[in-house]
Amino acid sequence: MRWNERVKQVLYGGDYNPEQWPEEIWQEDMRLLKEAHINTLTLNVFSWAALQPSEDVYDFTRLDRVMSLVRDHGFKVCLATSTGAHPAWMAKRHPDILRVDFEGRKRKFGDRHNSCPNSRTYRKYAPLLAGKLAEHYRNYDNIICWHVSNEFSSGCWCENCEAAFRTWLQRKYGTLDALNEAWDTAFWSHTFYDWDEIPAPNLLSEYYVYDGRVRTSFQGIALDYRRFMSDSVLECYQLEKDAIRQVTPDIPVTTNMMGLYDGLDYEKWAGAVDVIAWDNYPAPGEEPAKTAMKHDQFRGLKGGKPFLLMEQTPSVTNWQPYGGALKRPGVMRLQSYQAMAHGADSVMFFQMRRSAGASEKLHGAVIDHVGTDQPRVFREVKELGRELDRLGELTLGAESPAQAAILFDWDNRWAIEESAGPSVRLDYTGEVLNYYRAFYERNIPVDVIGTGTALSKYRVVIAPMLYMIKSGFDEAVRRFVADGGTFVTTFFSGIADEHDRIPVGGYPGPLRDVLGIWAEESDALPPGKKNHFQFEGKRYPARILCDLVHTEGADPVAVYEDDFYAGMPAVTVHRFGLGYACYVATSSKPKFYRRLIRRICQEQDIRPVVEPAGKVEATLRINANGRFLYLLNHEEREAAVYAPQDAVDLLTGEHFTAERLVTVPALGVRILFTAAGEITEPGRN
Numbered sequence: 001m002r003w004n005e006r007v008k009q010v011l012y013g014g015d016y017n018p019e020q021w022p023e024e025i026w027q028e029d030m031r032l033l034k035e036a037h038i039n040t041l042t043l044n045v046f047s048w049a050a051l052q053p054s055e056d057v058y059d060f061t062r063l064d065r066v067m068s069l070v071r072d073h074g075f076k077v078c079l080a081t082s083t084g085a086h087p088a089w090m091a092k093r094h095p096d097i098l099r100v101d102f103e104g105r106k107r108k109f110g111d112r113h114n115s116c117p118n119s120r121t122y123r124k125y126a127p128l129l130a131g132k133l134a135e136h137y138r139n140y141d142n143i144i145c146w147h148v149s150n151e152f153s154s155g156c157w158c159e160n161c162e163a164a165f166r167t168w169l170q171r172k173y174g175t176l177d178a179l180n181e182a183w184d185t186a187f188w189s190h191t192f193y194d195w196d197e198i199p200a201p202n203l204l205s206e207y208y209v210y211d212g213r214v215r216t217s218f219q220g221i222a223l224d225y226r227r228f229m230s231d232s233v234l235e236c237y238q239l240e241k242d243a244i245r246q247v248t249p250d251i252p253v254t255t256n257m258m259g260l261y262d263g264l265d266y267e268k269w270a271g272a273v274d275v276i277a278w279d280n281y282p283a284p285g286e287e288p289a290k291t292a293m294k295h296d297q298f299r300g301l302k303g304g305k306p307f308l309l310m311e312q313t314p315s316v317t318n319w320q321p322y323g324g325a326l327k328r329p330g331v332m333r334l335q336s337y338q339a340m341a342h343g344a345d346s347v348m349f350f351q352m353r354r355s356a357g358a359s360e361k362l363h364g365a366v367i368d369h370v371g372t373d374q375p376r377v378f379r380e381v382k383e384l385g386r387e388l389d390r391l392g393e394l395t396l397g398a399e400s401p402a403q404a405a406i407l408f409d410w411d412n413r414w415a416i417e418e419s420a421g422p423s424v425r426l427d428y429t430g431e432v433l434n435y436y437r438a439f440y441e442r443n444i445p446v447d448v449i450g451t452g453t454a455l456s457k458y459r460v461v462i463a464p465m466l467y468m469i470k471s472g473f474d475e476a477v478r479r480f481v482a483d484g485g486t487f488v489t490t491f492f493s494g495i496a497d498e499h500d501r502i503p504v505g506g507y508p509g510p511l512r513d514v515l516g517i518w519a520e521e522s523d524a525l526p527p528g529k530k531n532h533f534q535f536e537g538k539r540y541p542a543r544i545l546c547d548l549v550h551t552e553g554a555d556p557v558a559v560y561e562d563d564f565y566a567g568m569p570a571v572t573v574h575r576f577g578l579g580y581a582c583y584v585a586t587s588s589k590p591k592f593y594r595r596l597i598r599r600i601c602q603e604q605d606i607r608p609v610v611e612p613a614g615k616v617e618a619t620l621r622i623n624a625n626g627r628f629l630y631l632l633n634h635e636e637r638e639a640a641v642y643a644p645q646d647a648v649d650l651l652t653g654e655h656f657t658a659e660r661l662v663t664v665p666a667l668g669v670r671i672l673f674t675a676a677g678e679i680t681e682p683g684r685n
């Protein structure tokens, strides 16, 4: 089932904030947006102060005018609830809505995304507004989804949050004995005898600054506070969603998530949204593999279902350090198709018309300050809109088949970030990317999954830096390998349980039997210091951390060359049941990951969707209409790859009857479509 069966085209559009402009301009906007083939507008993202000018007064007149204007012009609407920034009067009258920051300072009114998630005021008025909006606009059949708040974020340490944290803990642990045990409070005399003694962990309590870095003294409380915050904010989302659902039960509800944002456990959030939506703001020069990984992660949150690209900039992202860096001609188009290649069924921008004032007046937009259809950016948006129009609904709902998966777990990420040792160079997302990139470069589809996803549908599962083993996950891994899968994990794995306590019995803890090793010590290497190892006849650097491993049934397939642990294994493979478990005891360079992943995929007979050529990224999506092979050339020179037979390029109309080399222009894109009836050799392109 598609997320919204009523949507018959790739959603193309984005944030439109006409309230920032006099009404004369609105008509002109309609004309220009139509000219650019825009079909969907995200409205009402930041209008709370206008919609509720005081405690008991609601005024939707301006929004009424905007809503009927865009309906009259045939636009679909993604209607936001406006609760991403509260009104000034509300903060003055009900200061509980203001957050307390990590330093313990009560915030004043200002900025946005500024409400305390445990404020009674916020929890009363945000869903009230959402419900009123749903009532008021329930008969607009052009609303295709609700957009709750905007880019939810965590981070409040006020007294209300502290009290709610204690309640959350009571629910989680039941007794103080259990909590003391889980947090290991015998350490540093932290035993709690009363729930009210438990502080919100911030710089006033469990955190300190050492050598310019913020650190916690107590991982248990720090981790639980992160989990609690994510849950608190999720409850706020859910309150708005419930209010909307009562009125418009058939309209999907979502919220826009943010890249690698670490304040919220998106895996937990995924169940609460009807469709995943996220905002893509790659830094200028960000490697395409990293952007691809983020897309795959968001696709993975809902078991591979297509997602919405809710925002991207058509040109510049002014809040970045070099935010004025222009997207080169063709790059916006390339990035748009990259999103679709990885599972997006929309291409949406922030924003439609460039703001006249405040902090986003230098941010990119479809309509620039000049106000005409002349700018390069407008023309590129229009050209892409024309192409997407031609695609119609053909590509919608297509899924991406992957036989390999990479694990990305928020609890584990948080635990590594909060860890006191062994090295400040540990970089969880960086190590995940090291493995991801190796698949990406070979054009091998890979899912990014959480610990809640069944492993059995994959042949290869990679779990980089699996420091924390949540209960039950070791068993899932054991079964996966015993049944014939290949499992890879790395240094700094199998150390702690889900409370961040270390069980006795040696690393990698509950994975010791399946990996067939014992990791005795770990050596942290400062920047510039390296060890080395040879793998399949080639020499690679060992960086960041070197585990000193003894085999217990595993075969060493690479050994360290230097230092007192020269000769000890750097990479091991263990036959376990019908499968293999591989331990990579250190961090290395892309060439090593490439070689390792190539070997593993060969052994498991996992093939690229097309043979790699230059910097052409290739992905496959499949729906009932057929197969879509996306070819994206990230280089500024032409490249050539083998096209499948019986394919048509949906963008140029060219037919390829026999398998042959086709060129992909510099920074260009092809979508080679093979209709369902014409697929002759399943499993091959």
Ligand code: GLA
Pocket (backbone or CB within 6 Å): 150, 151, 279, 281, 311, 313, 317, 319, 350, 360, 363
């Ligand atoms: C975020 C927000 C938008 C806007 C853009 C600018 O994604 O959701 O409101 O501020 O950033 O890049």
Ligand code: ZN
Pocket (backbone or CB within 6 Å): 099, 100, 116, 117, 118, 119, 156, 157, 158, 159, 160, 161, 162
């Ligand atoms: Zn708070």
